[in-house]
Each structure stands twice: as structure tokens, then as C-alpha cells.
Amino acid sequence: MDLVAHLRTALPLEAILTDPAVTASYANDMASFCEAGAPAAVVLPRTVEQVQHVMRTATALRVPVVPQGARTGLSGGANAVDGCVVLSLVKMDRVLEIDPVERIAVVEPGVVNADLSRAVAEQGLYYPPDPSSWEQCTIGGNIGTASGGLCCVKYGVTAEYVLGLDVVLADGRLLRCGRRTAKGVAGYDLTRLFVGSEGSLGIVVRAVLALKPAPPQQLALAAEFPSVAAACEAVCEIMARGHAPALLELMDSTSVRAVNSMANMGLPESTAALLLVAFDTPEPARDLAAVGELARAAGATEVVPADTPAESELLLRARRMTLPALERLRPATMIDDVCVPRGKLAAMMEGTAAIADKHGLVIGVCAHAGDGNTHPVVCFDPADEDEARRARESFDEIMALGLELGGTITGEHGVGVLKKQWLERELGPVGTEIQQAVKAVFDPLGLLNPGKVLDTRGA
Known part of the structure; x- marks a missing residue:
């Protein structure tokens, strides 16, 4: 019996797509x-x-x-391999339970992040992880790549909200790991192991997620700086003084100009760096005033606080528009995801600018500055062979710079195909060997998302 015939013994016809013109769109x-x-x-x-x-x-x-969610990933982690079954989980999209007493939600992997956020908000709760693609990306994909987002500086990343998982293993067995309780330390933490594994260890089919009480509405400010170094000094001061912003984002001048070009936002194009800070505390105006003083002391030429949540949302919309705005500059982009210690953020951004100059490329940088997580966006024309080569070289040099500064090659996008060759450099030989051994335990035949994350010995 061939593959499709075997699948049809327990799947409805409409659940199996075989038309090459259709399946190619899932590649x-x-x-x-x-x-x-x-x-x-x-x-x-x-x-x-x-x-x-x-x-x-x-x-x-x-x-x-090859497991897939909404395919909004930026590392090739959901890319098909020849002859594979693409297992798209987007139809498993139910919010199964929201419990305001336990402060948990139980969801299927195809639930869209924004849909979950809206559903829990109706009960006065909050699911913090908010990737920029939150209106499209799914919870299963967020778990697979351990996604972050703009609010991570205060609320943390996806891994901190996944309490329990149901996972279908490579041989079809169902594993339940983790818990529904607020606390629990029984056995090895297999739940955390699956978070960020990019579908290479098992298929997440259900998740128990921690929720928070809904915070007050945010108020934000924008601060203009004459240099990236001055903006990064302000970031370090904000964190060192014990402030807890809900958002602390940085846009370089290339990003600011790109957003203005796309949407006429009126952002200050004369600035070298634009810092966005938001608080969702009981007295956000007071916190913004304190942070504004720190920004001025660090060299900010202009500090503009929003007076209303609506004005704040307009500022934050500019930050969310950065990637699509940069994508309009050239036919293609490569989006890096290097995270460094906060104290090295200026060196990372200045080094990236030097790499752009060296290769004659446009590279815009936006950053989750409070986390030290930079997103250099390399803009290029893939039809220009020389420009494409320079783009790839610059991408690799940016990752090398991040490692030299004590950082990591990915803060939230995952390894996938794009960064696989760099993972061993970060992990070292012992770390790589242990990870390969873990993969072999869960997937001894090497069938789950092969060719992603790390090279395996296979069976």
C-alpha cells in the first residue's frame, strides 16, 4: 500500500492534499x-x-x-523536504478551555496567537507572548520556535508560559508532560525540552498555557537620539535603575526612514536612533517621566510622551511596521535574530552598521532593546548574484559578531535551516553531541523535520 492510500485509511479525503500545484504552496x-x-x-x-x-x-x-503552523517563521524551520508529508496543524484551532481560577488556557496548536489573546481578554486575562506576526502565527508555531515579542522585557517568552503539553511522538504514541498546576517539579522537565525544538522531537497537539491578569493600558514615549550608542546607554540606565517597562524597543535611522516611506508616520528622520518605551503600571505617566529624564541624561534630543493609549498605540504601530517597511526597500530580505547582553547592544548595532558599509548593503536594525535582541534586516536583490552573495556574507558576519560579544545566534526565531551551520559553533562539541543524543531518543529513525536545527547521525 502506498503512502496516500495508507493515509486515507484513517483520514478523510479533504484532509489530504496531493495536487503538486497545491502542495508546492506549503513548501x-x-x-x-x-x-x-x-x-x-x-x-x-x-x-x-x-x-x-x-x-x-x-x-x-x-x-x-515536516510539521507546520502558519509558516510565518523566518529560519526555514517549516520547509518541506523531498517526498515528505507536510503535517499542517492549522485546522486544529480550538481554544478548549479558559480557567480564570487556575489562570490557564488549554488550546490546540492551530490557534492563532491574536485569537487566543482576544479570547482570554474577555475574561480579564492576558497571554503576554506577542510576536510581530501575532495576527497570523499559531500557538504551535510559537511553541516550536520558543517565540518572543515586544513585551518580553517585562513578561518573558513563550517558554515561560507553557505549563504542559500533549505530544504525538515519532512512532505515534501520545506523551503527556508538564502540569495544570501553578507549581510542579516531578521528573525531568520534558515540557521545556519540546519548547523550541521546532517539531524535531514530536508533534504538539495540545498545550496548557499560563495566563496573567490583564494589565492596565499602556502609555508610551518616543525618545530621539543623535547616536545609537547614546540610545543604548539609555537602555542600560533604564534597566539598571530597576524600571520594568512593558516594552523597550529601538529603531535605527534606516528603519525609521523605511516606516515613514511606507506609511507617512511622521517619525523624525534626522534621528540616529529612536527609542520606544511603554509602561502598563498603575501610574504609567510617572514612570514615563522618570525614564524620560534618564533618556535626556543619556543624550536624547527630544522626548515625546503619549498622553493617551491611542497615541501610544500609534507609536507602537510604527515599530510593528518596521519589517514590512524594510521589505519594500529591495526584492528580498534576510532577517537576523542575534541576542547579546544588554551592555553589548551598542557594539552589536554599531558593528552591524559597519558590516552594511563594508558590503555596500542596506541593513536596517530594530531591536527588543530591553532584551538585547537585535533584528538586523539585510535588504537585497536575489536576482543580482553579487548582491545576494554579499547579503549572505553579511548575514554570517552579523551572527559571528553576536557570538564574539557573548550572545546567541537566535533569540526567538529558531535555528531551522538558515542557522544550522552556526549552532555547533555556539553549543560546542559536547553540547552538540548531547543534543544529537536527545534527538535520537525521541526520533531514532530521523523522520521528524529532518535537516533542521542540527545535523543528526540518523538511523
Whole structure:
């Protein structure tokens, strides 16, 4: 019995796509410079049992399986390989439970981040992780890449909100790990192991997520600086003085000009760096005033606080528009995701600017400054062979710079295909060996998302 016939024994016809013109549209995520193969089939299950059937079939026939969410990823982690089954989980999109007493939500992996946020807000609760693609990205994808977002400086990343998981293993068995309780330390923390594993260890089919009480509405300010170094000094002062902003973001001049060009936002194009700070505290105006003084002391030429939540949202909208604005500058972009210690943020951004000058490229940088997480966006034309080469070289040099500064090659986007060759440099030989051994325990046949994250020995 061939693959499709085997899948059809326990899946409805509409859940299996085999038309090459259709399956090709599932071949890759949003990353550049990442190879993608041709799937043998795309499966869109609606139940845990259907996912189990896919994995049992894949194991029996030795067919690779590539899990996918909304394919908003930026590292090639959802890219197909030749002859694989693409397992798209977008139809498993139910919010199964919201419990305001336990402050948890139980969801399927295809739930869109923004939909969950709105659902829990109706009960006075808050799910903090908010990637820039939150209106499209799914919770399963967020778990797979351990996503972050703009609010991480205060509230943390996805991993800190995943309490428990149901995971279909490579052989089709269902593993339940973690808990529903506020506390729990029984056994090894397998839940954290799956978070950030990019579908290479198992298929997440249900998640128990921690929630917070809904905070007050944010108030924000924008501060203009004559240099990136001065803006980064302000970031360090804000953190050193014990402030807890809900958001602390930085845009370089290239990003500011790109946003203005796309949306006529009226941002100050004369500035070298624009710092955005927001508080959701009981007295946000007081906190903004204190931070404004720190910004001025660090050299800010202008500090503009918002008076209302609506004005604040306008400022934050500018930051969320940075990536699409930079994408308009050239036909393609490569988005880096290097995170460094906060004290090295200026060196990272200034070094990135030097790399852009060296290669004659436009590289805009926006950053979750409070986390030291920079997003250099390399803009280039892939049809220009020399420019594409320079783009790839600059991307690699940015990652090398991040490691030299004591950072990591990815703060929230994941490794996928794009950064796989760099992972061993960061982990070292012992760390790489242990990770390969973990992969072999969960996926001894090497069927789950092969070719992603790290090179495996296979079976």
C-alpha cells in the first residue's frame, strides 16, 4: 500500500492534499536562502488520533514528516523536504478551555496567537507572548520556535508560559508532560525540552498555557537620539535603575526612514536612533517621566510622551511596521535574530552598521532593546548574484559578531535551516553531541523535520 492510500485509511479525503500545484504552496516559510523540497502530500488533521495515524504511517513507511503552523517563521524551520508529508496543524484551532481560577488556557496548536489573546481578554486575562506576526502565527508555531515579542522585557517568552503539553511522538504514541498546576517539579522537565525544538522531537497537539491578569493600558514615549550608542546607554540606565517597562524597543535611522516611506508616520528622520518605551503600571505617566529624564541624561534630543493609549498605540504601530517597511526597500530580505547582553547592544548595532558599509548593503536594525535582541534586516536583490552573495556574507558576519560579544545566534526565531551551520559553533562539541543524543531518543529513525536545527547521525 502506498503512502496516500495508507493515509486515507484513517483520514478523510479533504484532509489530504496531493495536487503538486497545491502542495508546492506549503513548501516553505518566510525565510530567504533556505532550500525547500517537494512534499509527497500535505495533511491537515483535525484530531489527535489523525495526527497519530500520520506518524504511525510515516514510521511504517519510513517517510519524513515536516510539521507546520502558519509558516510565518523566518529560519526555514517549516520547509518541506523531498517526498515528505507536510503535517499542517492549522485546522486544529480550538481554544478548549479558559480557567480564570487556575489562570490557564488549554488550546490546540492551530490557534492563532491574536485569537487566543482576544479570547482570554474577555475574561480579564492576558497571554503576554506577542510576536510581530501575532495576527497570523499559531500557538504551535510559537511553541516550536520558543517565540518572543515586544513585551518580553517585562513578561518573558513563550517558554515561560507553557505549563504542559500533549505530544504525538515519532512512532505515534501520545506523551503527556508538564502540569495544570501553578507549581510542579516531578521528573525531568520534558515540557521545556519540546519548547523550541521546532517539531524535531514530536508533534504538539495540545498545550496548557499560563495566563496573567490583564494589565492596565499602556502609555508610551518616543525618545530621539543623535547616536545609537547614546540610545543604548539609555537602555542600560533604564534597566539598571530597576524600571520594568512593558516594552523597550529601538529603531535605527534606516528603519525609521523605511516606516515613514511606507506609511507617512511622521517619525523624525534626522534621528540616529529612536527609542520606544511603554509602561502598563498603575501610574504609567510617572514612570514615563522618570525614564524620560534618564533618556535626556543619556543624550536624547527630544522626548515625546503619549498622553493617551491611542497615541501610544500609534507609536507602537510604527515599530510593528518596521519589517514590512524594510521589505519594500529591495526584492528580498534576510532577517537576523542575534541576542547579546544588554551592555553589548551598542557594539552589536554599531558593528552591524559597519558590516552594511563594508558590503555596500542596506541593513536596517530594530531591536527588543530591553532584551538585547537585535533584528538586523539585510535588504537585497536575489536576482543580482553579487548582491545576494554579499547579503549572505553579511548575514554570517552579523551572527559571528553576536557570538564574539557573548550572545546567541537566535533569540526567538529558531535555528531551522538558515542557522544550522552556526549552532555547533555556539553549543560546542559536547553540547552538540548531547543534543544529537536527545534527538535520537525521541526520533531514532530521523523522520521528524529532518535537516533542521542540527545535523543528526540518523538511523
